[in-house]
Amino acid sequence: xxxxxxxxxxxxxxxxxxxxxxxxxxxxxxxxxxxxxxxxxxxxxxxxxxxxxxxxxxxxxxxxxxxxxxxxxxxxxxxxxxxxxxxxxxxxxxxxxxxxxxxxxxxxxxxxxxxxx
Numbered sequence: 877x878x879x880x881x882x883x884x885x886x887x888x889x890x891x892x893x894x895x896x897x898x899x900x901x902x903x904x905x906x907x908x909x910x911x912x913x914x915x916x917x918x919x920x921x922x923x924x925x926x927x928x929x930x931x932x933x934x935x936x937x938x939x940x941x942x943x944x945x946x947x948x949x950x951x952x953x954x955x956x957x958x959x960x961x962x963x964x965x966x967x968x969x970x971x972x973x974x975x976x977x978x979x980x981x982x983x984x985x986x987x988x989x990x991x992x993x
Contacts, residue, residue, distance in 0.1 A: 885987030898971035908973040916967030926975035
């Protein structure tokens with residue numbers, strides 16, 4: 877199975893931006909859709925956005941208008957550009973080679989995003 881490693885999280889002020897990276901190992905990256913998910917305080921894990929093998933994108937309501945998902949198969953990396961961050965975006969962000977939570981078999985370590993002044 878494709879292995880993915882998240883990075884790029886950190887502390888940012890409300891209204892700020894972060895770009896998360898999801899680096900894949902193995903030659904199957906280009907054949908997999910890549911999803912971003914998050915677990916925020918007091919809530920279960922939720923989907924954020926997904927990019928298909930044809931670069932088609934899908935966003936959950938929490939991400940529409942603020943986040944942009946993309947991928948670069950040449951460097952086996954998917955990205956999540958997050959703008960206009962809010963305190964309620966604070967949480968651990970994960971990527972996986974699936975677009976829905978129920979389809980994910982294994983979760984990585986994730987990357988912590990903290991939005992605070």
